[in-house]
Amino acid sequence: MTLVILTTDALLFLLVIGIISFGIYAARREHLRAPWRHVVRSSIAVAALIICSSYLIIGLLDSIHLRTSPTATQVVSVFDLWCDSLRTRDEKTYSAPFATHALAKETVMQADGTVMRVYPRLQYGGAHLIDPVHDRNSDILRTALLGMIQGLFAWTLVVLAVIQLFAWHSRQPFNTALTAVWRGDTDIPWRTAFITCAALFIVGFISAELSQHYHILGTDKVGGDVFYQSLKGIRTGLVIGTLTTLVMLPAAIVLGIMAGYFRGWVDDVIQYLYTTLSSIPGVLLIAAAILMLQTYMTNHAEDFNSLVERADLRLLFLCLILGITSWTGLCRLLRGETLKLRQADYVQAALSLGVRHSTILSRHILPNVLPLVMITLVLDFSGLVLAEAVLSYVNIGVDPTMHSWGNMINSARLELAREPIVWWSLTAAFLFMFILVLAANLFADVVRDAFDPRMSNRR
Amino acid sequence: MTAYLIRRIWQALPILIGVNVLTFMLFFVLNSPDDMARMQLGDKRVTQTAIDNWKAEHGYHLPLLYNASASGIETVTDTIFFQKSAKLFVFDFGLSDSGRDIGYDISQRLWPSFAIAAPSLVIGLMVNISLALLIVLFRATVIDLMSVAVLVVLLSISGLFYIIAGQFVMGKLLHLVPISGYDTGLNAIKFLVLPILIGVVAGIGSGVRLYRTFFLEEIERDYVRTARAKGVHEWVVLFRHVFRNALIPILTGVVAILPLLFMGALLTESFFGIPGLGSYTLDAINRQDFAIVRSMVFLGAVLYIVGLILTDISYTIADPRIRLANS
Numbered sequence: 001m002t003l004v005i006l007t008t009d010a011l012l013f014l015l016v017i018g019i020i021s022f023g024i025y026a027a028r029r030e031h032l033r034a035p036w037r038h039v040v041r042s043s044i045a046v047a048a049l050i051i052c053s054s055y056l057i058i059g060l061l062d063s064i065h066l067r068t069s070p071t072a073t074q075v076v077s078v079f080d081l082w083c084d085s086l087r088t089r090d091e092k093t094y095s096a097p098f099a100t101h102a103l104a105k106e107t108v109m110q111a112d113g114t115v116m117r118v119y120p121r122l123q124y125g126g127a128h129l130i131d132p133v134h135d136r137n138s139d140i141l142r143t144a145l146l147g148m149i150q151g152l153f154a155w156t157l158v159v160l161a162v163i164q165l166f167a168w169h170s171r172q173p174f175n176t177a178l179t180a181v182w183r184g185d186t187d188i189p190w191r192t193a194f195i196t197c198a199a200l201f202i203v204g205f206i207s208a209e210l211s212q213h214y215h216i217l218g219t220d221k222v223g224g225d226v227f228y229q230s231l232k233g234i235r236t237g238l239v240i241g242t243l244t245t246l247v248m249l250p251a252a253i254v255l256g257i258m259a260g261y262f263r264g265w266v267d268d269v270i271q272y273l274y275t276t277l278s279s280i281p282g283v284l285l286i287a288a289a290i291l292m293l294q295t296y297m298t299n300h301a302e303d304f305n306s307l308v309e310r311a312d313l314r315l316l317f318l319c320l321i322l323g324i325t326s327w328t329g330l331c332r333l334l335r336g337e338t339l340k341l342r343q344a345d346y347v348q349a350a351l352s353l354g355v356r357h358s359t360i361l362s363r364h365i366l367p368n369v370l371p372l373v374m375i376t377l378v379l380d381f382s383g384l385v386l387a388e389a390v391l392s393y394v395n396i397g398v399d400p401t402m403h404s405w406g407n408m409i410n411s412a413r414l415e416l417a418r419e420p421i422v423w424w425s426l427t428a429a430f431l432f433m434f435i436l437v438l439a440a441n442l443f444a445d446v447v448r449d450a451f452d453p454r455m456s457n458r459r
Numbered sequence: 460m461t462a463y464l465i466r467r468i469w470q471a472l473p474i475l476i477g478v479n480v481l482t483f484m485l486f487f488v489l490n491s492p493d494d495m496a497r498m499q500l501g502d503k504r505v506t507q508t509a510i511d512n513w514k515a516e517h518g519y520h521l522p523l524l525y526n527a528s529a530s531g532i533e534t535v536t537d538t539i540f541f542q543k544s545a546k547l548f549v550f551d552f553g554l555s556d557s558g559r560d561i562g563y564d565i566s567q568r569l570w571p572s573f574a575i576a577a578p579s580l581v582i583g584l585m586v587n588i589s590l591a592l593l594i595v596l597f598r599a600t601v602i603d604l605m606s607v608a609v610l611v612v613l614l615s616i617s618g619l620f621y622i623i624a625g626q627f628v629m630g631k632l633l634h635l636v637p638i639s640g641y642d643t644g645l646n647a648i649k650f651l652v653l654p655i656l657i658g659v660v661a662g663i664g665s666g667v668r669l670y671r672t673f674f675l676e677e678i679e680r681d682y683v684r685t686a687r688a689k690g691v692h693e694w695v696v697l698f699r700h701v702f703r704n705a706l707i708p709i710l711t712g713v714v715a716i717l718p719l720l721f722m723g724a725l726l727t728e729s730f731f732g733i734p735g736l737g738s739y740t741l742d743a744i745n746r747q748d749f750a751i752v753r754s755m756v757f758l759g760a761v762l763y764i765v766g767l768i769l770t771d772i773s774y775t776i777a778d779p780r781i782r783l784a785n786s
Contacts, residue, residue: 276477281759283725287744288485288752295498295747386617393619394725395745409619416627430620438615445611 004065004075006312008239008319012063015246032370035450043192045446050196051439054204058231059238065308075308079235083228086211089124091223097424098214100126100136125215143213144206151205155198166190218424220412226425230432232403237436239315240322240388240398241381248323248330253373256331257365260338261357270335274328282325283394289321290314290396311399318391318398322384330376337369371451378447382440389433405429467771471764475548478760482753483544492519492539495749499556517556517750518542543753552754557746561754564739571641572723572735574651579658580720583666584713586659588706591670595678596697607668614664621661622730629653639732654727673705680704707777714773718762722755 026032039045062079080087094103101119108118121127129135166186167177184191207227210216217226259270277285293314297304304310341347341364350360391397392406393413400407412425486495496513497505514520521539546553552561594606630638636653677683678701686696723737732738736755743751 272473272477276474276481279474279760279763280478280481280756281719281722281763284740284752284756284759287740288482288756291744291747291749291752292485295494298498299494382615389617389619390726394741409623413623416623416631426623430617433617434615434620437617438612441611441615 002067002070004067006063006065006075006309007316008243008312009063009065011243011246011316012060012239015242016060018246029367035371035447038450039446040188042446043189044442046189046193047196048439048443048446050193050200051435052443054200055234055436055439056238059235062232062235075306077235079231083211083231086225086228086231089225091122091124091215091219093219093221093223094422095122095125095215095219095223097216097218097226098126098136098140098210099218100129100132103420103422122215125219126213128213140210140214143209147206147209148202150209151201151203152198154205155194155201158197158201159194162190162194217428218422220408220425221415226408226428229403229408229425230405230428233405233408233429233432234436236315236398236402236404237385237388237433240319241384241440242377243316243319244322244326244384245377245380247320248327249373249377252327252330253334253366253369256334257338257361257369259331260335261342261361261365263339267335270331274331277324278328280325283391283396285325286318286321286391287394287396290318293317307401311402314399315402318388322387326380326384330373333372333376334369337372338365341365341368375444375448375451378440378444382437382444385433385437385440389429405433464768467768471768474764475757475760478757479544479547482756483540486749486753487539487543495519498747517554543750547754547757553750555743555750556748561751565736565754565758568723568734568736568739569721571647571733572728572737573721574647575654575658575727575733575735576720576724578651579655579662579724580713580716582655583659583662584709587663587666587670588709590663590667591674592697592702594667594671595674595701598675598678607671610664610668610671612664614668616664618661618726621657622726625653625657625660626730629656639730641731641733650731650733654724654731654733658724658727670705670709673708674701677701677705711770711773711777715766715770717769718765719759722759722762 026036040049058079061082062077064078065075066078066081067075076087092102095101096103099122101121104119105117106120108116108120110116121132126132126136126139129139163177163181164174166181167174170177172180180186181190181194207216211225211227215225215227217230220226220229255270255273259267297310297314304313344364347360347364350364355363388397388404389406389409392404393410395410397406398404408425408429412422412429415422415425492514493510496510496519500509500513511520519539521542543553550562552565555561555564594603597603597606626638629635630653636649639650641647641650683696683700686700687693721736723735723740725737725741727733728735728737729741739751740755742748743755
């Protein structure tokens, strides 16, 4: 078993390391720490953060890729190995959530040689039941209950451990800490955090238990498990939502600050650059770029070792091109902010003392525009996740072989017109996307309010 | 005013040249016309003669920038850059890769796009402003909090969901309107109702939330406090003072996107089978018709710049303190 590092994997982990080291950096600086302290004291932000983290964990697990044997062409992720049963148990075609029989009738040869049109049993969904018609509901209930108990048990362990840590940290007896958390009078809203965790644990364990025996969100046209596909879509959504901002960040920061600081012809050139780019409708620029990439890839097919690598490169390219269409907004913001900062007394003082430009930029300007950068990173995330779905729907998004919510919606676009209707693929994709986007939006709202100087006098 | 307009159009020229050069690079330099031909012909083992034929048919056989075999002015004009890119400046779009006149197609498809986008914008604006005012009326109460929560939920829903769900419920379950299609004249109305409705509903989340902040910003101003101190009724404060002043950022924001209404809505049009520019673009993307995509990129850039100029003008009309000469 060998580790395979795809480009987006590396960048994603680089981003995580970056965020952690930035957290350590910010924790020692009051002007950066104060807004974040405000953020973690909001119960909405904490709940949203926990939900986002659960997505992030799945996404990161899905970003460690392995080659199971040296000769195998297939590359799987740790997440794939973890839910191997979901990945491999494909049915023949459509089946409803929790179904034990296929959705459509099939012609089956009976033992006595007669031919009948019946709904055939699924190969895996509810295969352990002897009499599915009678046993199914009670079996689902029993399994769900088992999952819930497991979830609650795990949750209790986690909660007790956290409260113990909290008690040590604040030098209180365990019982006092427990009461404080129970009543909700802690600085960080631990109670909300625990309730959110409880919901996540219960839902997680129940679906884990149930998906051992059923396709809890049904199967798609080629019999693939929809629940598995939705979970796989998480990584694509996260990569698009975060890496896009990451790849555009250097250009936006450098150019924005330079335009605002040096003014004159530098400003003119940079302004011209971003006005030109932003005047092209974003979708069309993406479409043109992806068309070009496709042309390149068809003509240079031999450059790519595997399908996964090719899909990964396309994903990275999509991030890049989305970044090109979206850096102009941040660049404009940073230019304006730098123009303002340049007039600040301490910058003027540094200039007249003969401090070098590079020192002023890195010492005085850059740290002061960081909050703006952070807000943009958080605010852009949800929009990008939604954009991925639209672009993939229009066929100019991620590679068709890649699991993503946009591709799920794209391939399920005609299923509502079927008889009987197939609603689960669409519903699952929209639901997974909605929860992530909602959590990100709620979190972004709190972050923006915390950094907004106009809000600070209202508190 | 005229002098200002002329100067702005003069300033827009380098941007359009930039867009043009960028698309030229993207379409002809990063990929050679040979690549394009191979892609269009579909087969990896096409012969060089087939490629040359395709290129000659579509005018891609010329050299990129400088035609050494021609004489006089034709060394510059008989090139791909001049024929395919520079001619866009006089809105001569040429023929699409499937041989149709792009200019004619665009002029035909402009109006269906506009027939959807304009009513969606106007109705959406009215709905969003009314709702935002209503929420502001109940500001700092539970109703305000709940409404904001609902708005965040609404704007977290994918636009695709609104379209798919709307089409399913209204068209398939209730059979109120036809699911897709288009007709000429007044008959088109029954095809337009649903896309417009969906456009309005999908915009409520972000629109109302934005306008609410505009209103709230205005409501904290000194003149509003003065009006209240004088004993002016809350309704009068809200409608005469707050509403009229908050309308300025709302309307100037709308002016910027007015020209882009002609570009059409990519998703809505393709879902509802409306022959507008949005579905035209989308079809071109899916058929990999580079000529159309190139034309639409240029058209979009032109309309965007028109929007920028209109915004500047509307600022001076809305707020006489801003002078055109200074901006």
